[in-house]
Each structure stands twice: as structure tokens, then as C-alpha cells.
Amino acid sequence: MDIQELVVRPDPADPRLTRRVSGIDQTGRAVETAVTMERPLTLFLNAQEIVTMMTIADYPEYLALGYLLNQNMLQRDDRVTEVVHDEETETVVVRTERATDYEQKLRKKTLTSGCAQGTVFGDLMERFEEVRLAPEARLRTSWLYRLTHKINTAPSLYLEAGAIHGCVLCQEDRPLAYMEDVGRHNAVDKVAGWMWRHGVEPADKIFYTTGRLTSEMVIKTVQMGIPILVSRSGFTAWGVELARQANLTLVGRARGKRFVALAGLERIEFDLEPGEPGDEDDRHRRKGSRDDD
Template identity: 75%
Template sequence: MTHARPEFIVAPDPDDPRLSSAVTGIDQNGAPVETRVVTERPLTLYLNAQEVVTMMTIGDHPDLLALGYLLNQNMLRPDDVVTAVDYDEDLEVVVVRTERSTDYEEKMKKRVRTSGCAQGTVFGDVMASFEDVSLGGDAVLRTSWLASLTKKINTAPSLYLTAGAIHGCVLCEEDRPLVYMEDVGRHNAVDKIAGWMFREKVDPANKIFYTTGRLTSEMVIKTVMMRVPILVSRSGFTAWGVELARQAGLTLIGRARGRRFVALSGADRIVFDLDPAESDDEDARHRRKGAREEGDL
């Protein structure tokens, strides 16, 4: 299968045979049918000499996933010097080595189970740090940018369109997607982008974070910890997600499909420069996870 490559970074590659495989079954009529399913494999993360967690992932970009996970769990600071990220594919292990000595044995006993896919978890002191964050600045979101972004993202090649059962997250600037990551858990996709931002030294102050997943507490916490001021989703909200977004000053927009959206926090950043009546609705051929029919809104 050949895809036209977009102008922004898309990972994983939907054509990579390591990330999905063909499986034969039967359909509702009892007829043979072939479909593709995404891979899922364990990845054990070490920070220096300490084992931190084993994650289930599709297996691409283990270095970015490891860095982003540690950053979003407050185990790695933005100013830390990372001396190496070593990945052993056979052992399914990734080791992040830092100049600063680290010891998180006590910290890891304090866990908060979130509503993230595959039983997402954040550690206790993340919430303490979250309460100190207030997202200010001059970031804005034009409705024309939002309409453009949803179209570009929905028409980009993706593993979701090839095999389904996967979440996508995209870091954007104005109406330009910068990098698109996917994984079986939306928290993994977020962490990969956090790792990419750390590696590339990306300024988060004017960025927009887009996800196909629900706007849960975990999604809000991670976006705020990344200091990104605007979070957009195709899907809906949870009450705690909305409460945390309002507490941190995060612009929270859900059910964003074509010309339609709902903002439940930080609406002061939105610039209404697009007449919904004059813009196109989302093409049904490009609807992805989280899409609903018009009457559902």
C-alpha cells in the first residue's frame, strides 16, 4: 500500500510490517475476511539503574516514549542532562541515563490510578507540581486554524486507518501539525510527543495539542505538565478533566470535528475568525475514533 507523505512528521509508518500484521477471520455472514491488527509488545523502562515500569506499546520510538514518560512523571526535569538512551530490542528494554543521580523508590509507592488506557498511572508528586502550574502567555487558537488542523490530521496516513485500535496525538503550531504519534494507549502517544519536544528543545508556549482520545484527568495533567496551553480532542470530556483544566488555565476543546467543537475551559484564547455556516463539515470518509453523527451533539 502506498501513501502520499504529508508535510509534517507522522509516526508510526502505516506501511511498516513490524507494526501491524494480517489476520484471517470470518465476517457476519461467515465468509472469510482478512484484516490487519496492530502489534502490542512490552517495553521495560529503566532510569539509570532503577527499573521504573513495563509499558505495552506498538514498539516504535522507544527512546521518545521513555523520555516523555519520565518527563510527564516528574522523574526527569526539563533541565536534566541525558547522557544516553540505550535500547535493546531483543530484551525489550530501554535505559535512560542521566548526569544527575536519581532515586525514585519512595516516590513510586505513591500512585494515582487514572482513567488512561491500559490503567494509566501518575505518581503522587506530579499532582503537587501540577498545582503550581498556571498556563498564561499570549497563546491563541483561531477557529480557522482548528478547522484546517482537523482536516489535515484526519487525511494524513496513519496506522489507525490501516489497522484501527490505536490512538493518535499531534503537536501543532497555528494551523500546522508538527509531529503526529500513535500508540495503543493514548498516554503512550502523549509521552512520545513529550519526548520529541524534549529532544528537539521545542518551546511549548504557543503550541496546540490534539488527541483522538477522551479529555480525561490524565490527558489534562500531562498537557499541563508539558506547559502546552491548548488541548483539543475529537472526543468528549470527564468532569475531573474539566475541573483540572480550569484550575490550570488550560484551553480545553472537545468534540472537534470539522466546523464543530465545544470549549469547556479557557475560551478566552479562542478567536472566532471563521463563519461555521461557510465552512465544510467533516467528510464521513475521514471520520476516526470519537466521531459522532450530527444529532449526537
Template identity: 65%
Template sequence: MNDLILSPQPDDPRLSAAVTGYDQTGALVETRVVTERALTLYLNRQEIVTMMTIGDHPDLLAVGYLENQNMLEDDNPITTVDYDDDLGVVVVRTERETNYEEKLKKKIRTSGCAQGTVFGDVMDSFDGTALSDTAMLSTASLQKLLKRINTMPSLYLTAGAIHGCVLAKGDQPLVYMEDVGRHNAVDKIAGWMRLNNCDPTDKIFYTTGRLTSEMVIKCVMMGIPILVSRSGFTAWGVDLAKSAGLTLVGRARGARFMVLAGQDRVIFDNDQSEEPTDDK
């Protein structure tokens, strides 16, 4: 795990809170629950959106959201990202002023939890994105990756009610983010990639959430050729993955999985003599 750059911080007291309640026997119990707080994002002088988030890495979330909504141009570099914790406001400033008034009027509410939103012209960029045709997914490597992810300390294991996303290379997790909405966790990774000039062509994206159209769109927009989930698929998600040339792997638990798109990238080299097991 030496290659892990960013990982969950389940012991951070800002991210969960202790509450008391009663179990099925009527006994008093104490448990931890994840926090939610509002974060309002500005791009230069323009208010873009208010998001509900656990509150970690607001800079990465802001940049990743703008990146995945096609609001950051390559020839208009980011100059600063300022965050005010008291106000719950993050401001991304670019070298040139921007104006997305018309773009903000054209929204598509997605199936993402916490009511994800995608702006209509994102699909224009989606249709024009070409993914790497040299990236490969070894099933033996995937099994090792899933085991490493599932045994890492996380806020999910501490408090539940949260989604996780991982950027990986081969069988090594690189960046592991969590949030109450899976789209937030995705955007944090997208923000990290943008700010660190990360090459997506040899990476794998893992999510605990469903493989919906939104997840496929975001992964393709990030330029990552392989998307893996422990959860299932939607029909439109599969159709979009096929049209974009994205390798889509779902229901991945232990040694079991299903590939519904981009199977040409998959190398089936795991030990077939082993009985598949389901990792928690």
C-alpha cells in the same frame, strides 16, 4: 504538510500484522491488527515501569514518560538513551544517579486505556505550572488543522484500535504519534519535545482520546496551553483545565466543537455561513 517532522508509518510491518477471520456473512476475510509488545523502562539502574506499546520510538516514549512523571530534573541532563529490541528494554541515563523508590510507591491509577499511572507528587508540579496567556486559537485555523490530521495516512486507518496525538502550531501538524494507549502517544510527543528543546507556549495538542484528568495533567505538565480532542470530556478534566488556565476544546469534528475551559484564547473567525460537516 511540509512542516511535519514525524508522522505515522502505517506501512511499517512491525506495527501491525495480517490476520484472517470471517465477516458478518461468513465469508473469509483478511485484515490488519495493531501489534502490542512489552517495553520495560529503566532510569539509570532503577526499573520504573513496563508498558504495552506498538514499539515505535521507544526512546521518545521512555523520555516522555519520565518527563510527564516529573522524574527528569532540568539540572540533571540526559546522557544516553539505549534500547535493546531483543530484550524489550530501554534505559535512560542521566548525568547524576537518581532514586525514586519512595515515589514509585505512591501511584494513582488513571482512567487512561491500558491502565495509565500517574505518581502522586505530579500534582504538586501541576499546581505550580503557569501556561502562556498570549497563545490564541483561531477557529478557522482549527478547522484546517482537523482536516489535515484526518486526511493523513495513519495506522488507525490501516488497522484501527489505536489512539493518535498531534503536536501542532496554528493549522500545521508538527509531530503525529500513535499507540495502543493514548498516554503512550502523549508521552512520545513529550519525549520529542524534551530532546529537541521545543518551546510549548505557542503549540496546540490534539488527541483522539477523551479529555480526562490524565490528559489535562499531561498537557499542562508539557506547558502546552491549548488541548483539543474529537472526543468528549470528564468533569474532573474540565475542573482541572479551568484551575490551570488550559483551553479545553472537545467534540471537535469538522467545523463543530465545544469549549469548556479557557475560552478567552479562542478567536471565533471561521465562516459561519458554511454548514458544519463531520470529518471522518
């Protein structure tokens, strides 16, 4: 597959995704600002209701497929016969040739630290120890610096309205697919669904997220087969432990030309001296630590 830079990206101009709201600022002056819209989306797998997610509701097909893949409800070799999104009823239905019944699995939900009521199931890690990430994958520091600059300056809902998380699939120093949502777990699922739908191979890819490097983020990245995970945010101890167990390269606090790597260090190639730490895009710096750290 010939992938061009940013095949799919956020659309800040989409009127369904934000709206203008009036209020006042710290001086009491009247202001009007853009706020992110969130809507419920109920996912069905064949005839079974699986989950209701709060989402901005763009790319519902990718979100549905990625969620099912990352929850091990959809197998990599499954044949999906249809994905139907009904905006009026706020539902998305995934139909497969294989008969499915996940009644028992749906009883074993475990709350995670993901925002927007993210959940994983008790056996989410059933494939975790089976995945072998590509040892030959590399992350050059020059790629990392260029990636963070490109991602931070790309048009996005975050710059338009905030209250959003972003995930970006990258190859070397090129962002390929940029997804946003109110929950980082939704954003990563959209990327997973897009990859599966278009047959994108993960072994030479880099995954970038604006969110914390938690256990859930590490597990989903490993399940997707991506060997390198980067974030502008920080780490959790269990996230680091799982990354080391899976030999996932884990890079956090990547801002300007600063970063910290805590796992999979052998994949990092220092081909460019950082010199003086580079400044972030001014709009990102003004927003501070975002909603995710």
C-alpha cells in the same frame, strides 16, 4: 528551531506495527484484516526498573523520555547521557548525570482512566499549580478546522488497523509531530519526549488528541506547558475542573466544523464562520466513535 510540517509521523507501512489476521465477517465470509501489534517495553532510569508499558514500540526513546518527564522523574534541566533501546530484550534505559532513586515514589501508584493500564503516581501533580500557561496564545477557528481536516486525512495506523490512539503537536494550522500508540498516555508521552529532545518551545503550540479529555490528559498537557488542548472526543468533569484551574483552553467534540469549548475561552478567535458543518473524512466516519470515547 525551524520546524517543518509533520517532522515526525506514523508509518503505517512499518511491518513491525501491524500484521494480517484471518477471520470471518457478519455474513460468515472469510476476511483478512490488519491488526495493531503491541509489545511490552520495560523502562529503566539508570539502574532502577521503573515500569513496563504495552506499546507499539515505535519511537521508544521519545516514549521513555516523555514518560519520565511527565512523571516528574526527569527534570527539565537534567543532562541525559544515553538512551539505549534493546529490541531483543524489549527494554529501554535512560541514563542521566544526576543520580536517581525513586523507590519511595514507585510505591505510590494510582490507577487512572487511561487505557492500556495507564498509571500516574500520587505526586504527579506536584508541578501542576506551578505552571503558568501563556495567556497570549490563540486558537483561531480557521486553524482548528484546517487542523482537524489535515490530521483526519494523514496516513496513520488508525486508518490502517484501528485500535490505536493519536496525539499531534501543532502550531497554528500546521501539524508538527504525530504520534500513535495503543494507549493515549503513551502517545502523549512520545510527543513530550520529542519536544524535550529537540528543544521545542510549548507556549505557542496546540495539542490535539483523539482520546477523551480526562484529568490525566489535562495534567500532562499543562506539565508540558502547552496552553491549548483539542480532542475529537468528549470530556470528564475532573478534566474540565483542572483545565479551568490551570487556565488551559479545552476544546472537545471537534469534528468537521463542530466543537465545544469548556475552559480558557478567551483564547479562541472566531475568524471564520462555520457555515454548514463540514463532513469528516469518509474513512473516519465509517469507523464511528473510535475506541476512545
